[in-house]
Amino acid sequence: MKPLWRRLYDWVDERVQLGGLVEFMGKKYVPIHRHSVWYYFGGVSLFLFLIQVVTGILLLLYYKAGEEYAFESIQFLMSKVQFGWLIRSIHSWTANLFILTAMIHMFSVFFEKSYRKPREITWVTGMLMFFLALGFGFSGYLLPWNELAFFATKVGTDIAGIIPVIGKPVMIFLRGGPEVTGATLTRFFGFHVAVFPGIFTVLLGIHLVLVQRQGMSEPLDEPTGSEGEQKAMPFFPNFLLRDLLLWLIVLNLLAILAVFFPWELGMKADPFASAPAGIKPEWYFLFMFQTLKYIPAKLLSIDGEVLGILLFAFAGLLWTLVPFWDRKSSRGERNRFINYIGLFVVVYIMILTIIGWST
Amino acid sequence: MNRMMLRLYCLFALGLWSAGVVIADDKCLTCHETLGDNPSTLFKHDIHRTKGITCAGCHGGNANSDEMDQAMDKNAGFIGVPKGDQISQVCARCHSNAEKMGQFRASVPAGQLERLEASVHGSLATSGKERIAQCSTCHNAHGIVSVRNPASPVYPLNVVGTCTTCHANAAYMRTYNPSLPVDQLDKYRTSVHGMRNGKGDPKVAECASCHGSHDILSVKDVKSAVYPTNIPSTCSKCHSDAKHMKEYKIPTDQFEKFSKSVHGVALLQKQDISAPACNSCHGNHGAGPPGVSSVSNVCGTCHALNAELFSSSPHKKAFDERKLPECETCHSNHEIIVATNKLLGVTPEAVCSSCHSPSQNVKGYAVAKAMRSLVDSLSTEEQQAIALVREAEQKGMEVTDAEFKLRDAHQARLQSRTTVHSFDEAKLREVVLKGLNATTFASDEAHSALDEYVFRRIGLGIATLIITILAISLYLYIRRLEGRQRLGEKNTPTFPQR
Numbered sequence: 001m002k003p004l005w006r007r008l009y010d011w012v013d014e015r016v017q018l019g020g021l022v023e024f025m026g027k028k029y030v031p032i033h034r035h036s037v038w039y040y041f042g043g044v045s046l047f048l049f050l051i052q053v054v055t056g057i058l059l060l061l062y063y064k065a066g067e068e069y070a071f072e073s074i075q076f077l078m079s080k081v082q083f084g085w086l087i088r089s090i091h092s093w094t095a096n097l098f099i100l101t102a103m104i105h106m107f108s109v110f111f112e113k114s115y116r117k118p119r120e121i122t123w124v125t126g127m128l129m130f131f132l133a134l135g136f137g138f139s140g141y142l143l144p145w146n147e148l149a150f151f152a153t154k155v156g157t158d159i160a161g162i163i164p165v166i167g168k169p170v171m172i173f174l175r176g177g178p179e180v181t182g183a184t185l186t187r188f189f190g191f192h193v194a195v196f197p198g199i200f201t202v203l204l205g206i207h208l209v210l211v212q213r214q215g216m217s218e219p220l221d222e223p224t225g226s227e228g229e230q231k232a233m234p235f236f237p238n239f240l241l242r243d244l245l246l247w248l249i250v251l252n253l254l255a256i257l258a259v260f261f262p263w264e265l266g267m268k269a270d271p272f273a274s275a276p277a278g279i280k281p282e283w284y285f286l287f288m289f290q291t292l293k294y295i296p297a298k299l300l301s302i303d304g305e306v307l308g309i310l311l312f313a314f315a316g317l318l319w320t321l322v323p324f325w326d327r328k329s330s331r332g333e334r335n336r337f338i339n340y341i342g343l344f345v346v347v348y349i350m351i352l353t354i355i356g357w358s359t
Numbered sequence: 360m361n362r363m364m365l366r367l368y369c370l371f372a373l374g375l376w377s378a379g380v381v382i383a384d385d386k387c388l389t390c391h392e393t394l395g396d397n398p399s400t401l402f403k404h405d406i407h408r409t410k411g412i413t414c415a416g417c418h419g420g421n422a423n424s425d426e427m428d429q430a431m432d433k434n435a436g437f438i439g440v441p442k443g444d445q446i447s448q449v450c451a452r453c454h455s456n457a458e459k460m461g462q463f464r465a466s467v468p469a470g471q472l473e474r475l476e477a478s479v480h481g482s483l484a485t486s487g488k489e490r491i492a493q494c495s496t497c498h499n500a501h502g503i504v505s506v507r508n509p510a511s512p513v514y515p516l517n518v519v520g521t522c523t524t525c526h527a528n529a530a531y532m533r534t535y536n537p538s539l540p541v542d543q544l545d546k547y548r549t550s551v552h553g554m555r556n557g558k559g560d561p562k563v564a565e566c567a568s569c570h571g572s573h574d575i576l577s578v579k580d581v582k583s584a585v586y587p588t589n590i591p592s593t594c595s596k597c598h599s600d601a602k603h604m605k606e607y608k609i610p611t612d613q614f615e616k617f618s619k620s621v622h623g624v625a626l627l628q629k630q631d632i633s634a635p636a637c638n639s640c641h642g643n644h645g646a647g648p649p650g651v652s653s654v655s656n657v658c659g660t661c662h663a664l665n666a667e668l669f670s671s672s673p674h675k676k677a678f679d680e681r682k683l684p685e686c687e688t689c690h691s692n693h694e695i696i697v698a699t700n701k702l703l704g705v706t707p708e709a710v711c712s713s714c715h716s717p718s719q720n721v722k723g724y725a726v727a728k729a730m731r732s733l734v735d736s737l738s739t740e741e742q743q744a745i746a747l748v749r750e751a752e753q754k755g756m757e758v759t760d761a762e763f764k765l766r767d768a769h770q771a772r773l774q775s776r777t778t779v780h781s782f783d784e785a786k787l788r789e790v791v792l793k794g795l796n797a798t799t800f801a802s803d804e805a806h807s808a809l810d811e812y813v814f815r816r817i818g819l820g821i822a823t824l825i826i827t828i829l830a831i832s833l834y835l836y837i838r839r840l841e842g843r844q845r846l847g848e849k850n851t852p853t854f855p856q857r
Binding site for chain 1: 758830836840
């Protein structure tokens with residue numbers, strides 16, 4: 001008598017022929033080298049995204065988008081709904097950890113030059129997902145309709161409005177009018193729960209299929225084995241189980257953060273009140289915000305802020321297109337220049353974030 | 360003795376000679392006297408003439424010439440009758456020049472025009488061509504005498520009449536400030552100040568005593584002596600001066616007491632201009648002590664509910680019969696301190712016990728005791744609820760509903776303090792119960808939040824334990840699995856280099 005799970009597998013296999021997939025999975029290996037640890041950040045990011053989906057759906061059961069209801073519905077969720085506080089705290093903490101792990105994943109891929117041929121599409125889809133993650137963060141931040149969120153959105157959309165030619169229409173589109181109002185809230189809600197998740201799911205699907213299809217990339221400078229072969233471990237079950245182990249640790253960390261540092265709701269937004277002192281964007285936008293502060297008002301007759309935004313947009317584009325201009329890495333040659341750029345960007349972001357945080 | 364007489368004679372002769380020179384030199388006056396015009400008649404008694412100033416001192420020209428053409432020669436600076444702002448500028452030629460004023464041995468300080476220009480009267484008149492008031496508006500043009508001279512229009516007994524020339528003229532005042540009252544004089548005459556002034560007492564306050572003279576500012580100007588926060592010190596200039604007040608036989612410690620009172624602290628320390636100043640209770644132009652029977656009306660202008668409740672309470676009749684000033688009997692007058700629960704009840708510091716005792720006015724004694732117990736219970740319950748809610752809040756718990764109820768409790772406590780003035784135990788009990796319900800709700804919410812706090816930590820502990828056990832189990836499983844794999848396959852699986 002076969003065990004139940006085996007009979008279930010056979011039932012499905014008979015209908016959809018799982019054999020090929022299982023054989024493919026069985027032959028899939030993950031390289032082992034001194035940088036292998038970075039492979040796990042992709043998996044952790046995926047795990048955190050899944051938590052966001054689940055907690056987000058739970059929040060949707062109670063959240064009411066609208067100037068009059070948003071704050072009150074979150075307040076109700078946090079004080080009256082069983083475990084409502086936990087769900088919201090986990091959603092907020094996960095959002096931040098997701099962007100952090102996605103950043104680490106992105107930089108590890110960049111330094112390993114894993115974006116090189118044939119993984120250009122994987123890199124570009126990853127970058128697009130990262131930008132969407134920032135969009136998730138920006139749109140989700142406003143949804144509780146509290147004081148800080150209101151003014152951070154005002155400042156954020158003001159900055160978008162500075163972009164020459166398209167800035168003003170973009171700002172009006174984002175806000176649903178010339179000012180941040182209830183219309184902005186419903187618009188951001190739509191982006192956060194429908195538009196972004198839809199696009200993200202498609203990109204994530206492509207990204208994961210490509211990762212499975214092409215396997216893990218190994219570093220260029222890693223010494224090869226004695227017979228031209230690389231040390232490796234089976235993806236299934238070894239790597240997957242290690243992934244699971246890390247996910248459990250992250251889950252534990254999230255539970256501790258949610259209980260000991262519950263996400264505060266603050267005061268309800270009042271459009272007629274003056275902005276609270278020292279208003280700052282979320283930490284992942286701080287380095288850009290701080291840079292804009294340092295740029296002089298006028299630089300060679302160009303508006304300083306416009307120049308700053310254009311520079312960031314250009315740098316983001318260059319970063320996204322790195323597989324297409326870093327020809328050396330694609331040829332399998334070492335490219336120290338890329339390392340220096342990456343190092344500069346990491347140090348720059350860290351320093352500006354710390355300054356922005358402490359001032 | 361003879362020597363002394365000789366000296367006095369010499370001085371008198373010198374004085375006569377000086378005056379003779381002045382009079383003899385002012386040819387303008389000589390001619391104008393013959394014309395018999397009013398200015399020359401008045402000028403004969405003018406203080407300026409006694410100081411040796413001729414008509415030409417103000418009008419210019421040559422006062423030494425008999426010839427009209429020469430006397431009124433424009434080349435000699437003759438300006439004729441000065442008009443508008445020119446009037447004050449003519450006066451300021453000397454009065455804004457301290458050195459020149461020194462030459463006349465005048466005790467008048469210099470710089471009046473500058474102060475006038477900065478004052479409310481220095482703003483532009485409706486004609487748009489000149490200031491509202493010139494020096495001559497109050498001091499006259501000819502026949503000016505010292506302010507100490509009872510004939511002066513600015514002598515304390517005359518100031519009121521001088522100011523009301525404009526300020527009691529409704530049609531005129533409307534053109535500047537339609538909302539400004541024009542009945543100040545009528546009110547003033549009903550005041551203690553006004554009545555004494557009317558009887559010829561120059562020491563009592565008149566317009567300039569409070570508003571200033573040249574430097575009068577709008578009451579809305581924080582620098583004005585009658586701006587709410589400045590009023591107590593303005594009044595105290597006289598009322599705290601024991602020497603000045605001696606003959607009136609009234610206390611001089613009002614300012615000292617007021618400064619320490621709840622009103623004084625709010626007004627003078629917190630700069631809260633909604634707090635009462637002296638004039639809020641005593642009136643301003645009609646200032647006087649409120650009568651015994653009208654004290655509650657005075658306090659009731661702000662404390663309306665308290666006054667209303669008191670008026671319909673049994674105490675109203677009892678106080679009236681004993682001629683006790685209403686609010687003042689329990690709360691004092693100038694030194695009103697913050698009313699606490701201690702004021703109520705039958706303890707030695709409670710004001711009720713001064714009339715009610717177990718043997719005297721027994722019913723009131725029992726009511727006072729019960730009322731104190733009610734307000735005390737609400738205060739205690741509210742404090743406990745606040746402490747619990749704060750504790751839950753500090754622990755990061757969501758207690759918004761409890762916060763709202765605390766506001767209700769606070770409101771009920773304030774209402775109970777007002778209801779006390781009805782001296783009706785049943786009414787007070789109703790309000791206190793409302794407050795107690797609110798504190799009970801807030802305390803229950805806070806307790807639930809604190810229980811939830813403990814539950815969360817226990818829950819976290821259990822969840823962390825389960826996840827940790829799972830993680831350790833998984834780790835051990837991976838080790839066992841990989842150990843088995845190593846035993847099963849001699850070599851580590853490899854895959855071709857990409």
